[in-house]
Each structure stands twice: as C-alpha cells, then as structure tokens.
Amino acid sequence: MANFTQRVSEMLHSPKTQEMINKVKSQATKPENKAKITSFTDKFRNRGGGSSTHGGGSSTHGGGPSY
Numbered sequence: 001m002a003n004f005t006q007r008v009s010e011m012l013h014s015p016k017t018q019e020m021i022n023k024v025k026s027q028a029t030k031p032e033n034k035a036k037i038t039s040f041t042d043k044f045r046n047r048g049g050g051s052s053t054h055g056g057g058s059s060t061h062g063g064g065p066s067y
Contacts, residue, residue: 011017027033 028037
C-alpha cells in the first residue's frame, strides 16, 4: 500500500499536475464558469433518490449524506 500512496503523492506534486491545477483554478474564477459550476453542484446536491425513499432529496442538515 505504501507504494501506491507514494506514487499518488508523486503524481500530485509533479509539475504537469500543478500546471493542470492552475489551469482549472483560472477557469473556475471566470464568472460565466462560476455560474455553470454553481448550477451543476445545485443539481447534483438536489438529485436525491426520489420522493419515495428519501423525501425528495432536499436536505436541511448541511447537505451531507443522510445515513
């Protein structure tokens, strides 16, 4: 397992990965992309399992999973 975690750590700190992270951050700060991200996250959070098993998917306890 140490080998796997070491490889992941190396990947996360590689220059190419850092370059990709910086590109994503720069795109995410644009207003039009922020609106798209917000819309997507709202849809994803409100997806739920339907009204028959999870009460419609809306949550009043912070948006985390309900177990």
